[in-house]
Amino acid sequence: MKVALFIPCYIDQFYPNVGIASLQLLEKLGCDVSFPLEQTCCGQPMANSGFASLSKGCDANFVKNFRGFDYIVAPSGSCVLHVKEHLHDDKNPLEAEKIRNSVYELTEFLTDILKVKNINARFPFKVGLHNSCHGQRMLNLSSMSERVLPAFSKPQDLLNMVQDIQLIKPKRNDECCGFGGTFCVFEEAVSVKMGKDRISEHQANDVDYITGVDSSCLMHLEGILNRQGNKIKTIHIAEILNSSL
Amino acid sequence: MTPKHADLAEQFITDEPRTNWHDETLWFVREKRDKAVHGIPEWEDLREWGSQIKNHSLSNLSQYLKEFEEKATANGIQIHWAATGEEHNQIIHKIIQKNNIQRIVKSKSMLTEECHLNDYLEHRGIEVVDSDLGERIVQFRKEAPSHIVLPAIHLKKQDVSETFHEHLNTEKGNNDPQYLTEAARGHLRDKFVESELSITGVNFAIAETGGFVVCTNEGNADMGAHSAAVHIACMGFEKIIPKAEHLAVFLRLLARSATGQPITTFSSHFQKPRDGQEMHIVIVDNGRSTQLGREDFRNSLKCIRCAACFNTCPVYRRSGGHSYHTSTAGPIGSILNPNLDMKANSDLPFASTLCGSCTNVCPVKINIHEQLWKWRQEIVKNGYVDTTKKIGMNGMAVLFSYPAIYRLTGKIGRWVMRVVPFITNNQLNPWYKQREMPKPPKESFRDWYKKNGNSQKN
Ligand code: SF4
Numbered sequence: 001m002k003v004a005l006f007i008p009c010y011i012d013q014f015y016p017n018v019g020i021a022s023l024q025l026l027e028k029l030g031c032d033v034s035f036p037l038e039q040t041c042c043g044q045p046m047a048n049s050g051f052a053s054l055s056k057g058c059d060a061n062f063v064k065n066f067r068g069f070d071y072i073v074a075p076s077g078s079c080v081l082h083v084k085e086h087l088h089d090d091k092n093p094l095e096a097e098k099i100r101n102s103v104y105e106l107t108e109f110l111t112d113i114l115k116v117k118n119i120n121a122r123f124p125f126k127v128g129l130h131n132s133c134h135g136q137r138m139l140n141l142s143s144m145s146e147r148v149l150p151a152f153s154k155p156q157d158l159l160n161m162v163q164d165i166q167l168i169k170p171k172r173n174d175e176c177c178g179f180g181g182t183f184c185v186f187e188e189a190v191s192v193k194m195g196k197d198r199i200s201e202h203q204a205n206d207v208d209y210i211t212g213v214d215s216s217c218l219m220h221l222e223g224i225l226n227r228q229g230n231k232i233k234t235i236h237i238a239e240i241l242n243s244s245l
Numbered sequence: 246m247t248p249k250h251a252d253l254a255e256q257f258i259t260d261e262p263r264t265n266w267h268d269e270t271l272w273f274v275r276e277k278r279d280k281a282v283h284g285i286p287e288w289e290d291l292r293e294w295g296s297q298i299k300n301h302s303l304s305n306l307s308q309y310l311k312e313f314e315e316k317a318t319a320n321g322i323q324i325h326w327a328a329t330g331e332e333h334n335q336i337i338h339k340i341i342q343k344n345n346i347q348r349i350v351k352s353k354s355m356l357t358e359e360c361h362l363n364d365y366l367e368h369r370g371i372e373v374v375d376s377d378l379g380e381r382i383v384q385f386r387k388e389a390p391s392h393i394v395l396p397a398i399h400l401k402k403q404d405v406s407e408t409f410h411e412h413l414n415t416e417k418g419n420n421d422p423q424y425l426t427e428a429a430r431g432h433l434r435d436k437f438v439e440s441e442l443s444i445t446g447v448n449f450a451i452a453e454t455g456g457f458v459v460c461t462n463e464g465n466a467d468m469g470a471h472s473a474a475v476h477i478a479c480m481g482f483e484k485i486i487p488k489a490e491h492l493a494v495f496l497r498l499l500a501r502s503a504t505g506q507p508i509t510t511f512s513s514h515f516q517k518p519r520d521g522q523e524m525h526i527v528i529v530d531n532g533r534s535t536q537l538g539r540e541d542f543r544n545s546l547k548c549i550r551c552a553a554c555f556n557t558c559p560v561y562r563r564s565g566g567h568s569y570h571t572s573t574a575g576p577i578g579s580i581l582n583p584n585l586d587m588k589a590n591s592d593l594p595f596a597s598t599l600c601g602s603c604t605n606v607c608p609v610k611i612n613i614h615e616q617l618w619k620w621r622q623e624i625v626k627n628g629y630v631d632t633t634k635k636i637g638m639n640g641m642a643v644l645f646s647y648p649a650i651y652r653l654t655g656k657i658g659r660w661v662m663r664v665v666p667f668i669t670n671n672q673l674n675p676w677y678k679q680r681e682m683p684k685p686p687k688e689s690f691r692d693w694y695k696k697n698g699n700s701q702k703n
Contacts, residue, residue: 009645012690013655014683019690023698035694041645048599050630051620051638057646058343099344133600145279146557146605148288172272176559179596186634187596188675189255193563194598195680 001033004066006074006083006103008215009041009226015215021242022075022106028242029114036065040106044082048181050057052086063089063096071113075087077135078181080105084139105139105172106238107213111154112157116161122242124164128219129156131174141213144174155213155237172202179220195224202232209235247570247589249598267399268562274395276506277555278606285501297609299547302485303537309485310450310528311459316455317352317526320517327529330360336527337362337444337477341371344475344523346441351642352459352466353377354446355393355550356479356529358572362444368379373444378429385412388605392564394503394552398566433643434463443469447480447526449495453488456516456700460499460509467513475523478515482528483546490503495549498608502551504638536584541619545580554613560596569593576603580616584623591629594620652691659685 003026007019042062043055062083066072074080083103089096111114135155137140142153159167162232178184178194185191199221202210210232212218218234225232258264261469282288298512302309320496326334341349349358351373362372375384379397385408390396397405402420409415415428429540433558448490450457455476459466470476486495500506516552518524537543555561555575566574571582571590596619603613612620624630644651661668670677 005430007690009651009655013659016686016688016690016693020693023694031425035691035698037691037695038648040648040651043645046638046641046645047619048621049634049638050595050625051635051642052622053626054638054642055645057642061646061648132588133598133602137601137605144602144605146602148283148285174602176600176602178559178598180600183595183598183677187251187254187560188678189251189258189596190560190563190596192679193261194559197265197268197563219683220680222683223676226681227679 001031002068002070003033003047004069005033005035006039006042006066006079006081007035008074008076010219011075011215014219015236017115018075018215018236018238021236021238022073023233025106025238025242026073028120029078029110031114031225034069038087039065042079042082043086044079045181046085047082053220055086056090059089059096060091062087062091063099066099067092067095070102071109072099073109074103074108075213076140076215077105077132077141077235081134081138087093095165100129103107105135105141105213107135107155107158108139108141110241119158119161119241121161121241121243122163123243125208125211126166126168126206127211127235128158128168128170128205128207128238129159129169130177130198130202130210130217131213132214132217133154133174135213136174142174153231158241159237165240168205168207170198170205172201176218176241177221179217181216184220191220192224195220199224199228199230203230207232209233211235211237211240213237248577249592250564250568250570251286251592253568253570254560254596257565257568258563263401264563264565266401267565270398271556271562275553275606276554276558279503279505281505281507286641287496291494291498292608292610295338295498295549295608296547298486298491299609302487303483303543303546306482306485306537309487310410310482312452313455313485316453318455320455320563322455322517322526325525325527327527327531330529330531333360333479333527333529334362334365336627337479338366338369338371340475340525341366341442344442346475348436349373349442349444350376350436350440350465350469350473351414351444352461352469353380353396353444353575354444354479355390356446357444358390360529360531372431374440374445376433376436376463376469378426378433378463381429381433382408382420389567389572390554391574392552393550393575394555399567411448412524412569427573436466437468437472438633440469440473442475442477443473444477444479445470447478447484448499449492450480450484450526451487451489451492452485456489456515457484458492458496458512458697459513459515460496460511461513462504462506462510467511467626470513470515476515476518476527477525477527479527479529482530482533483548499549500552502553502606502608516555519610532585536581539584542584542616544611545577545613545616546586549609551608553606553608557602558597558652559600559602560598564621566597569596576613576617577611580613580620583620587627588622589630591624594618594624652689655689659687659689
């Protein structure tokens with residue numbers, strides 16, 4: 001199974017550990033993983049700001065890098081969603097379509113494709129799970145409180161396989177953290193207020209870590225936590241699943 | 246220039262305790278809604294039916310509106326058509342003049358807010374008394390409603406007490422809700438008894454029967470309509486549904502989504518004027534046909550104005566309704582208002598994280614967050630965007646198209662953040678205002694991979 005690892009730009013630049021954990025995890029689970037070296041970004045920052053028209057070059061580069069793989073896996077629900085919904089390339093429409101249909105968020109890939117039943121990991125901490133919206137509501141990684149459907153959660157199932165972890169849900173289990181891409185700077189006040197409110201619910205649970213499937217949400221929460229001098233840390237789910245503390 | 250959502254929201258949030266209270270109050274309503282809908286196994290089917298009935302009605306609008314007009318006219322109701330908000334106001338003004346009416350009560354109608362009817366009539370020396378309690382409170386305060394179902398939800402009981410003390414002469418500092426409600430009740434009773442004309446909204450207009458339904462929790466629409474000699478009902482043309490039996494779907498959806506009640510306290514069915522009464526219906530377009538013609542956005546006309554999308558919206562809850570600077574705030578307002586005035590409302594589709602909660606809570610399955618995304622593209626295409634943003638985005642497009650430039654910029658960026666952090670860590674950087682910047686690592690993942698990635702494999 002040829003798997004390409006897609007490491008979104010801000011993870012590449014700011015959170016290399018998330019990339020490393022994702023790579024090691026996939027390899028441990030028997031995947032033949034490559035990291036196409038000329039990859040950059042999925043184009044979401046432009047598209048969500050109304051500039052989808054500017055993403056042609058970015059899209060073409062994405063297609064060039066990720067053609068010819070069985071699966072493309074990324075540790076970011078939001079970027080995966082963007083590729084799934086909006087990747088187009090006039091010169092290679094079929095390749096683009098194939099990519100749209102074979103791109104997976106990491107936990108989704110572990111659950112639905114690899115059908116992982118055991119994970120050899122240990123993480124002896126109290127952890128609060130943040131449900132990132134794009135993964136949850138649009139990639140269907142977990143059920144949501146708005147809909148009347150049976151409850152499930154792929155990230156939670158995986159975390160439950162980790163030894164000695166104590167998983168605690170915040171009171172409002174699936175409210176947005178307020179990151180929202182460029183929203184976090186153009187609507188700074190609301191964005192920060194939303195982030196603060198998420199944090200205080202996790203704080204009430206006295207967690208050591210907040211985890212999730214999107215480093216972008218975690219980066220935003222981390223920024224607020226650090227400004228508050230709060231001792232709660234953020235950690236991407238790949239790092240927990242790859243952890244052997 | 247209209248102040249922008251981001252600035253108005255920032256102002257709102259300066260009072261953090263009040264913001265928390267606003268957020269918690271609306272979240273309480275959202276939770277009530279959850280409890281009510283999770284008790285109904287067929288909820289998702291109901292949503293699907295609601296959505297399909299609306300879809301069908303919108304696709305056969307002219308036929309159903311014609312049928313409605315014929316049946317209603319046969320029942321003795323007078324039908325008027327208004328292309329714009331202004332026309333709607335003129336029609337009502339004429340009816341008032343013709344009957345030489347002085348005393349008017351109005352039950353809550355977001356359409357009359359959209360058309361600015363109160364202002365229009367006030368400029369012509371005619372006073373209209375809003376009879377919904379919340380609406381009356383904001384009317385006293387000369388404010389607009391901040392929420393389409395709970396118009397005074399931004400106010401606390403202390404605010405109401407002060408307002409009533411000023412306008413109804415209640416005891417100063419008496420914040421007892423029972424006492425305040427009694428005072429309002431007495432005041433409104435007088436208005437109902439005196440009223441000669443009653444204006445109401447329309448929640449559902451039924452083509453098959455020519456009748457219409459108005460839902461209120463206070464019974465104020467009925468009180469007004471039953472005592473006045475003239476009843477004018479105002480409706481946007483999308484309120485039409487084909488048959489009376491379809492009400493079974495919508496009445497179940499509406500109340501649960503709005504407040505978590507199984508059904509609204511009063512669902513009043515109006516069919517024909519009583520003896521000696523005049524009954525009018527004003528059917529309004531005001532931009533709706535333009536929206537109907539915009540394929541990506543026509544779905545928004547399915548809206549039954551339950552406000553579930555408001556209550557669930559984490560941005561709305563923390564920014565208050567007035568930050569949306571339009572009569573219909575919240576997520577649905579953000580996709581309806583750019584249709585009315587794209588320039589003035591160009592900020593609204595950006596007042597969202599695109600979390601998608603609105604879409605999934607919506608009882609008629611409007612793809613709100615997708616429409617927000619599409620409006621953003623439209624707004625940029627039409628040029629209603631800051632130059633700095635445009636320049637930034639163009640830069641980003643280059644950055645992500647050329648891997649070598651991306652890598653170099655990344656490297657320099659991280660170096661700058663490490664070595665001269667004050668370049669990013671200053672108050673001009675909106676990220677930094679209340680958040681620390683991420684700590685930039687020495688090497689990117691790619692750098693690491695080039696050194697270790699392959700060796701790991703071999
Ligand atoms: S868009 Fe949907 S949720 Fe929002 S007010 Fe309309 S019907 Fe209710």
